[in-house]
Amino acid sequence: MESPLHHFEVHPVIPIHVMGVDLSINNAVLAMWVGLAVVFFFFIVVVKNGVKTIPGKLQSVAEISLLFIRNLVDEFIGKEEGKKYFPFVASLFFFILACNLVGLIPGSYTITSQLVVTGAFAFGIFILTLIIGFAKHGAHFLSILVPPGVPKIMIPLMIPIEIISMVARPISLSVRLFANMTAGHTVLAVLFGLAMSASVFLGWLPFGFTVVINGLEIAIAFIQAYIFTTLTCVYIGDVIKLH
Amino acid sequence: MPQFEQVGVFSSLIFWSLISFAILLYLLWRYAFPPIIEALEDREKKIRDDIDAAERMKQEGQKLKADLEAELKKAHEKANTIVQMASDESRKIQERTLHETQAKVRQMQEDAQQEIQVLHHKLLGEIRGYTAALTIATAEKFLKKAIDDAEGKRMVNESIDEVIRSLEKQARN
Amino acid sequence: MNEGSGFRQGLSIAFRLGIELTVATLVGAGMGYGLDHLLGTRPWFLVLGVFLGATAGALNVYRIAQDFQVEDEGGEKKDRSDPEDPSGKSD
Numbered sequence: 001m002e003s004p005l006h007h008f009e010v011h012p013v014i015p016i017h018v019m020g021v022d023l024s025i026n027n028a029v030l031a032m033w034v035g036l037a038v039v040f041f042f043f044i045v046v047v048k049n050g051v052k053t054i055p056g057k058l059q060s061v062a063e064i065s066l067l068f069i070r071n072l073v074d075e076f077i078g079k080e081e082g083k084k085y086f087p088f089v090a091s092l093f094f095f096i097l098a099c100n101l102v103g104l105i106p107g108s109y110t111i112t113s114q115l116v117v118t119g120a121f122a123f124g125i126f127i128l129t130l131i132i133g134f135a136k137h138g139a140h141f142l143s144i145l146v147p148p149g150v151p152k153i154m155i156p157l158m159i160p161i162e163i164i165s166m167v168a169r170p171i172s173l174s175v176r177l178f179a180n181m182t183a184g185h186t187v188l189a190v191l192f193g194l195a196m197s198a199s200v201f202l203g204w205l206p207f208g209f210t211v212v213i214n215g216l217e218i219a220i221a222f223i224q225a226y227i228f229t230t231l232t233c234v235y236i237g238d239v240i241k242l243h
Numbered sequence: 244m245p246q247f248e249q250v251g252v253f254s255s256l257i258f259w260s261l262i263s264f265a266i267l268l269y270l271l272w273r274y275a276f277p278p279i280i281e282a283l284e285d286r287e288k289k290i291r292d293d294i295d296a297a298e299r300m301k302q303e304g305q306k307l308k309a310d311l312e313a314e315l316k317k318a319h320e321k322a323n324t325i326v327q328m329a330s331d332e333s334r335k336i337q338e339r340t341l342h343e344t345q346a347k348v349r350q351m352q353e354d355a356q357q358e359i360q361v362l363h364h365k366l367l368g369e370i371r372g373y374t375a376a377l378t379i380a381t382a383e384k385f386l387k388k389a390i391d392d393a394e395g396k397r398m399v400n401e402s403i404d405e406v407i408r409s410l411e412k413q414a415r416n
Numbered sequence: 417m418n419e420g421s422g423f424r425q426g427l428s429i430a431f432r433l434g435i436e437l438t439v440a441t442l443v444g445a446g447m448g449y450g451l452d453h454l455l456g457t458r459p460w461f462l463v464l465g466v467f468l469g470a471t472a473g474a475l476n477v478y479r480i481a482q483d484f485q486v487e488d489e490g491g492e493k494k495d496r497s498d499p500e501d502p503s504g505k506s507d
Contacts, residue, residue, distance in 0.1 A: 005244055005245060006245075008244065010245065010249055010256070012252070016255075022251055022254050023259070024252070025259065028256060029256070029259040036263055036267050039267065040267065040271070043271060043279075047275055047279070051282040059279070059282075062279055063282070063283055066283065067283060070283075086276075087272040088268060090276065091264070091268040091272065095264050111256065111260055114246050114256050115247070116246075117256050117260045178246075182244075
């Protein structure tokens with residue numbers, strides 16, 4: 001029985017090296033592209049079918065998901081400000097959801113189980129919130145480090161605490177997604193390995209578990225995509241509202 | 244864990260995931276979201292408009308209903324007034340007719356009474372005449388033998404007066 | 417919509433609280449460690465960083481919980497006003 005962590009290994013498919021940097025297209029990237037292609041073609045089919053006032057099934061799905069994200073954006077960023085960030089937030093949601101879901105296909109790869117990927121996204125969002133904050137409030141944005149209603153004596157103490165809590169945000173954001181995806185897939189791999197190695201008349205037991213856990217993993221894929229998106233909205237909303 | 248051991252693939256993973264996200268963001272932003280969001284907003288607007296229109300129509304209907312009810316009430320009142328007036332009129336006519344009839348009847352009664360009175364007087368006169376003549380004739384024939392004229396006339400007159408008094412007494416009773 | 421919002425709120429909080437505390441402590445420790453490395457003051461900034469990090473984590477958790485409470489009270493208020501709603505009576 002091979003290691004359950006074996007399927008997290010990345011194998012280059014088309015090696016590309018640019019100035020000594022490895023930019024090879026590997027199985028993880030290919031799996032991600034499959035997921036993104038599905039998302040893209042889903043929306044293209046909806047739009048090409050003609051967006052109707054009375055929606056068909058596909059259009060309903062697209063509308064419900066977009067409406068869901070729009071409510072999210074409205075709630076945490078604000079109705080007016082939210083319009084600007086909606087496409088980014090919605091794309092982020094579909095990107096993560098597609099990557100999470102495509103990984104559930106046996107033999108495929110979940111790129112969101114790579115901490116560097118989730119970390120890159122979280123870091124990008126962190127930088128984005130800083131840019132938005134400084135663009136919107138200028139130097140006054142630094143007051144986000146001092147919560148309102150704090151006595152003056154406490155300020156030197158509060159500033160490092162606030163800096164730590166701000167830096168902790170993107171890290172917890174990326175770690176959460178990475179950990180959930182890795183854990184789920186590890187459990188699936190272990191169970192599937194058991195099903196393969198067990199005798200025929202006992203094999204159905206772990207296999208049944210695999211099916212159940214797979215269903216659970218689909219829910220986790222949605223929940224994690226949702227949480228990542230929600231927290232992105234919360235962080236953007238925080239720097240826009242500034243307390 | 245391979246995620247931390249395969250350091251060499253990090254650059255390609257980060258690069259391709261960010262690039263792919265950027266492309267997805269561009270494509271969805273450019274082609275997919277606007278028509279769908281527009282349809283959503285159109286529908287929301289349409290629903291809101293429809294609700295507004297329905298609300299307006301409802302209000303109009305209620306106003307119309309209230310108007311009609313007021314109209315109906317007015318008509319009812321008018322009808323009632325007319326019926327009232329008609330019944331008043333008819334009662335008046337009835338009363339007037341009754342009065343007239345009563346007056347006529349009374350008149351007729353009075354006329355009849357008067358006529359009876361006149362006839363009564365006339366009859367009395369005639370009876371008196373006849374009686375006088377009869378008495379005179381009788382007395383004349385009777386007294387031709389017994390007494391002279393003067394005494395006879397006085398006695399006749401006395402008897403006439405007695406007759407009239409008794410007649411009048413009868414009539415009074 | 418309100419019901420869905422409450423559900424979503426609860427879901428995100430359930431998945432957030434645990435990791436928030438740990439990560440903040442680790443970040444504090446890491447920052448302290450880095451400062452020590454730069455200034456050669458080991459282990460003082462590391463100790464300070466762990467304490468500040470734990471505080472920051474607690475603060476984050478406290479804020480999330482506070483948000484949740486506000487949300488919850490809002491929900492209750494809505495529920496209380498519901499019986500006055502004529503459409504609610506027919507149910």
